[in-house]
Amino acid sequence: MSDNTLDTLKFLLKDSRKLSEQFAEFKIGSQQLSQQLNNAIADLEERIAQLEESQSNEGNLPVSNFSQSFSNEEIEHLLDLPLEKILDVYSEFPQLLEIVCRRVSVSINEDSPNPILERNNQGNYWVLQLREQGFFLLPRFGSFVRMTALESLQRLFESEGKIPDSGNHEFLLKQPAKLELLKRNQRWQLAEKGLIQFGEAPLEFRWQQEIRQMRDRYQEFTKMLEKVGEAGLQATVISQxxxxxxxQRYGEPVSIMINTCMPMAYAIYKGPTLxxxxxxxxxxxCLVQPAWDRGVPWDTSIYAKSHSRNVLRSSPDHPILANQPYFKEITYLKEQKNQTWAIANTYQDASRIISLLNGNWGSLEDGTS
Structure with a gap:
């Protein structure tokens, strides 16, 4: 028998012995657990018998009546938290407050400067009670996507920022409105308006936007990895x-210049800097990306003297780039035709232009307007 075979048999014997010991321990443990369960069941049966005997005695309150005595009593949700903490929770996870709030709406035909709010399961507002601080009114999360809802909001809250005419009506609650109790759990009256700021999203919305952007970036990188490989993706990440x-150094690019006759481009930042x-x-x-993390003064660049600053525009019926702003590259060689450079405002726009020019390189000088 070889040494390797002998070692293997020893290893299997060792594992078998360990498995046997574990099974024995498990069997003993199972017996102990079974005994504990039997004891617990016996104890429970004895307690149930005692409970049944006590309920048969005269004067005891039946369980059904005992539970019914609480069914008509609404649970009071009285939070013992500072108002600042409530605002933090509302800004980050407003859904958490719904279970401790009463949903209300502005009373119909209520024209008073201090509107009355009534319980309504379809209402757009929450009433929250804080210990030793009173009642507060909060806009219900997700209820203000219609202008009609925004109109009632302005009766209860002062506002900062421009109220949007349409689209996304995101706002930040800076101060809840204060209420006076008129009828317990049913009616309240506005005592002091709250304060909201339009145009600024709460943290929850910002997190959702960031997560969505991260997901989009991940999908973008995944597609790019499939097309350009790992090396190309690394180069793209470095360029970004x-x-x-x-x-951070110069601000947003002023413009991106794309040669329409060959794949060349450069960016202009403030300064001007190339x-x-x-x-x-x-x-x-098809991408246009910066090739360095800093630039050179425009006046010292090779393009300073050869690139005209006279902006032209291609014809409306140009087959590739219609109505495209561009300028000509000045050449002093008679046999060489002037090259043209399309003007983009962002790297994304420059990449779009490159994708259109790819396979269709040529001057835009013909058909200018």
């Missing part, structure tokens, strides 16, 4: 980091 550093760009054309990917 450079783009962020450029924006930043060379990469043009990526591979496997269906």
């Amino acid at each position: 980091r450079w783009q962020q550093e450029l924006e 930043v060379p760009c990469h043009v990526i054309l591979t496997k269906g990917i």
